[in-house]
Amino acid sequence: MNPIGNIPIFLSLVSEYPEEKRIKVAKNAVITAFIIVFSFTIGGNIIFRLFGITLPAFRIAGGILVFGIAYNLMKARYSHHHHPREEEHPEEEVEDIAITPLGTPILAGPGTITTALSLVGKETNPLLIAIILAIFAVICLITFYCFKYSEALSKKLPPYSIGVMTRLMGLILSIIAVQMIGEGVVEFIANYFKNF
Numbered sequence: 001m002n003p004i005g006n007i008p009i010f011l012s013l014v015s016e017y018p019e020e021k022r023i024k025v026a027k028n029a030v031i032t033a034f035i036i037v038f039s040f041t042i043g044g045n046i047i048f049r050l051f052g053i054t055l056p057a058f059r060i061a062g063g064i065l066v067f068g069i070a071y072n073l074m075k076a077r078y079s080h081h082h083h084p085r086e087e088e089h090p091e092e093e094v095e096d097i098a099i100t101p102l103g104t105p106i107l108a109g110p111g112t113i114t115t116a117l118s119l120v121g122k123e124t125n126p127l128l129i130a131i132i133l134a135i136f137a138v139i140c141l142i143t144f145y146c147f148k149y150s151e152a153l154s155k156k157l158p159p160y161s162i163g164v165m166t167r168l169m170g171l172i173l174s175i176i177a178v179q180m181i182g183e184g185v186v187e188f189i190a191n192y193f194k195n196f
Contacts, residue, residue: 003143009106010147012073012169013097019151025098026147030140032103033112037136041116041129055110056191059184062105067177069101073170107143110180 010029014022040047048054116136120129 003139003146006106006143007146007150007153008165008169009173010102011150011153012166013069013102015166022151023148025102026144028095028098029102029107029147030144032099033107033143034137034140036104036108037112037116037140038133040113041120041133041136054188054191055114056184056187058113059110059180060188062110063177063180063182063184065177066101066105066173066180070170070173070177073166073173075170105180107140110184 010026014025017025048058116132120132
């Protein structure tokens with residue numbers, strides 16, 4: 001979870017939204033991310049076992065999802081030209097962007113979930129688990145304020161720069177997506193042959 005590093009992605013996804021909706025997306029995204037981290041920190045591997053999910057499969061699915069978002073960004077689907085009016089952004093769309101891709105897999109992706117699982121492990125000390133959750137809560141709070149005040153940055157940039165940033169973030173996200181899928185496939189194959 002990288003508060004500063006995710007600002008350009010946030011700006012690319014919500015550049016056409018008014019301030020009120022940007023803040024709502026930021027708030028819902030970090031809440032979603034924290035709920036996911038909280039669930040995996042408390043539940044640990046039980047959630048994966050309950051649904052029969054493996055981390056490699058999660059990486060592959062997350063990578064495919066991120067690649068879809070990256071493709072839309074590179075095609076400038078999220079632009080002022082295509083979405084000129086506020087009423088064209090219903091509440092459902094705001095919620096969708098906040099949950100996916102921002103909440104997960106961008107903020108709470110395979111890396112964050114793996115970190116949460118690794119930190120807790122088989123730890124049963126409630127105080128240590130509470131400290132780990134508090135650290136993630138602070139990171140989520142920092143992320144929220146980074147997102148909230150990202151509008152000030154966008155106002156200082158020339159109009160065309162948002163379009164350039166959108167396509168650049170689309171390219172970077174597509175690379176991240178390919179890496180996620182690649183790592184997932186390698187781990188999946190390794191685990192498959194381990195069973196023989």
